[in-house]
Amino acid sequence: MDFPCTSCGQCCKTVGKLLDTKLPDPFLQSLIDSFPFDTVDNVCTMLGEDGLCTTYDDRPLLCNIKELGIALGFDQAEWYKLQAYTCNKVIDEFKLDDKYKVILDF
Secondary structure: OOOOOOOOOHHHHHHHHHHOOOOOOHHHHHHHHOOOOOEEOOEEOOEOOOOOEOOHHHOOHHHOHHHHHHHOOOOHHHHHHHHHHHHHHHHHHOOOOHHHOOOOOO
16 A cells, blocks of 8 residues: 555655754665755755656655655554654645645545
8 A cells, every 4th residue: 555645745845954954863864865856945856847756756765655664664554644644744834725634544
């Protein structure tokens, strides 16, 4: 099962802030340090005009919720619940339309 991303694009619009973060976990820090794309005003340059990732099928692990959860050893359902909670907080914080709220149906 894939994470039910609603394509709000907010993670792509703020990834530059994350890239400036220093984390104590070496694995997560390596994902940040190896992020392959540039950002302009914190926005990933791979975010298309339509609000979708132009390299989605070849996106880095940092951008792949499903694969990142697996790499970190999380139970998929628990990981998706955590990510949905985080996404919905971001949607609220940036006052995006509720249509972008992540709803899990399991």
